[in-house]
Amino acid sequence: MEKKKITQDISQLILSCPLGNKLPPKKRSSPQRGLKILREKAVKKKEGNPKKQLDGKAKGLWDAARTRKNLIENEKSIVKVAQYANEKFEGFFQNYAPVTVILSEANWRSKYETLDDSPFRKKFIDILEGNDTLHSGLKKDKNEEMSNILASLVKLDEKLFEEFLCKISNEEFQKVLELRKKLPVWSQKEDIVKAIKDNQVVVISGATGCGKTTQICQFLLDQAIESRSGSTFCALCTQPRRLAAISAAHRVAEERVEVCGDPRSSVGYQIRLERLNPRERGSILFCTTGILVQLLISDPLLEKYSHILLDEVHERDLLTDFILTVVRDLLPKRPKLRVILMSATINSNLLSEYFNNCPVLNIDGRSFPVETVYLEDILSKLDFRFRSTRNRSGADSHPNHLDIEYNQIMAPFVEEMEANHSYPFHVLKSLRKRESEESPEMLIMALLKHICAREADGAILIFFPGWEQIKRLNKLLLSDRTFSSRKFLIFTLHSMLPTFNQRQIFEKPPRGVRKLILSTNIAETSLTIDDIVYVIDCGKAKLPNFDPLKKLNTLNSEWIALANAHQRQGRAGRTKPGICYKLYSRGRESTFVPHALPEIKRTRLEELILRVKILKLGQVQAFLRKVPEPPDDLTVKISLELLHELGALDDAECLTPLGFHLAQLPTDPSTGKLILLGAIFGCLEPMLAIAATLSFKDPFVMPLNQEDNYRKRRKFLAEKLFSDHLLIAKVMHDFRAAQLDGHVAAKNYCHENFLSTSTMTMLSNMMEQFCRDLRERQFLSNSASISDPVANINSKNHPLILAVLCAGLLPNVAEVVIAGRSLPKRNLPKIPTSPVKVKTPEDGPVLIHPRSINYDTVFAKSTWLCYHGKVKSSNSIYLQDCSIVPPLAVLFFGDEKLFNKKDAKLSKRFGYKWDSSTMEATRSLRTCWDNYLCHRVSHPGATDWSSDSTDSALLRAIIHFTTATAVSLNEDTGLLSVAHEEANNSRRSMW
């Protein structure tokens, strides 16, 4: 009822005038003449593109005719807002005017004095008031408090000691202890404990299998208990991966004959959405790096802990680097804190230098020797020759720049080999060709046959850069009788491949059966298969990077670093001696860099910057220059700019109230904004589903050789949606409904629809987490669940969801430009259907990623897309996920630059035009929105949708306004209608 009233109300605000036929003709003569010439020419030359076959003048005239035609089309409808709409918008403006004044002041500190005395204000001011006051204040109070937290409790010390004595006499404990004592790390137990006692920071480097992860924390715990100070011991051990944290915790609990999760246990773990707490004192908590960063928000000096152990520091992932920087700064404030950095053998000097030349302890690994066989040895051993894949005759035989580059690098090595007479001629000949590094499938096939015929039993692991190569080799293997399924178990590992039925990948195969595993670098660290004896390493990996000059994420196949090559090789020697076949020469390996660039130098930094801000770590540039290997200044600048544009930071680089919320949500800022907007606009569930997916991963999986079925299914699911995001919202909704019918129903739903059950479950849980966050930040009422009817009052309104998506994802918009297709055929010769052109304002032409549901959408009209991911690979820029969105939403939520061009843009692209009073009204409404959002984020509360509330009036006006375009593109009526039911039903004709 109420909705209907508003609908009518707004539809009176926005009128449309189909004027097209009444427009006076302007200088029609020359385009008409151009058409005539064109038609004659086109008749003469029936084949090919008519435009291409025209000469200078005719071509110009043809273009002129087309432009004119477009203009006439464009002027068909002019969008007008009735005068009293302005007055109505004025009303909104009045309501939120005070906030505008506040926000326009330069001084943040006084700015929020005028806000009410809400709990939000207090918290927010605390953050704004910043570094010194708060921190030093904290330090004083907390030092006293610390003596409370970690003060030794004599009784507890005794109790822990007695328990420990009891444990030592336990038979099972003794049995495991004997095994533990065989680990290499035990030989240096005393040194390690002493070094940590004497130094605030110690680097311990040891190869895989030395036992550092599970043993060192126990050395420290046992030592504390034995010296009757168990109650003051509290260790936090971080792992970069969830699985590693869980398994380390379980392993340690087992060794101590305890059960992980028992409240008396000394071991626990915490990862996102999952925690098993250990006892409060005398305990070890394994967690992921992300958890530690979140802990820092509430406990900036990590006062709950006496020891921080950071594992896998050598991987140099973003969060570990961040933690290193923060921890180094808090050392002077926590003199009693002990920090232990654990890393692989390599690169420990850099770490030691970073921590004021702290001591480094080296521990030998306990893996088995792995023999290395390089490309030249393989070629010589197998007598393998590369057949040139390129045409010998014709232009192709000339070397291109890649050949020349290859030769420059390899020639000296080949010459040296030649001089030494150490390799047969055919090997040298092969190495001179670039093919020796380009397409190794046939070589791998030959090598596999060799291993299977000549070498002992054992699983074979092959490292590939990506999907394409895995797919190709898998196909070859399946079509080759040598590798029949009776004798071989073939596994493919890729994050996008389904993992069901793959438990046997970790199990010992039946007698006489050999495991073959084709993998990306997922098997380099994340997955460990113990019985690998042979590794075949093609030496390449797809590496993401960020190009600050072009502001683009890239994904390219590159040569790996020596450290990674070493890691891959090490995968062969876990249970017995192994062999690593490297599909690159010694010469090539000598060009490898020692270490890959740390992640912090390869990504955008918006999220990290918000963390710097919420943790009050000072100016961003200054902080980021303190990290072990600082990111490019330009990258920092770009990220700051985006945060500013999102409204998360002000000119002085301080958090705004919006930024304050975004910094505390466990997502990147633009996804965080989506979550807030979903709550504000009453489309909670779909927005949470979209946000969860954008911040975790796409749940769709694609089995090899089922691409067609996969695509068909996705097309079926996404019918009429034209949006990857709405597709996600739909499948998440259906999945959650299936979950209510039980585990089996949910699993079946996933199986039928090419979805990963584990990813879907995680996403569903993440939605719960976001919902809880929103409740805690008071954007939802205390009782609101994900499916709360009030919070989902607009969840069925697809155009609105898309409009909100726009508001959250901006500035990530792209324009779909259709050249010629909308021209009436009778007036012009048939123009060949040109492929859709998609452009972004900053990159120019881009492509829609083939994985997107919109990849093969036929666009009837020019329109706008919103996207979240954009990446450059294989020389094109791809929009990874995108939604066709209501154009008015883009223009309404778009930035000021876009706004100023509104008039021109609209009339040019969308076939209708603003009149000036509408422009003004739009602008006022937009100002209202900006102010309203400022107000909402600084006065958290649930949206009041009751008919007489200001919330409701403004939001409904925005909703109707931004989604009005849904029907305005209907060429038949030329009318601009705002009825949502109609909008939903006629979506097909929208685009």
Add this chain to the structure above:
DNA sequence: GAGCACTGC
């Protein structure tokens, strides 16, 4: 016509 891998009280 293409999809390295992780993470979050």
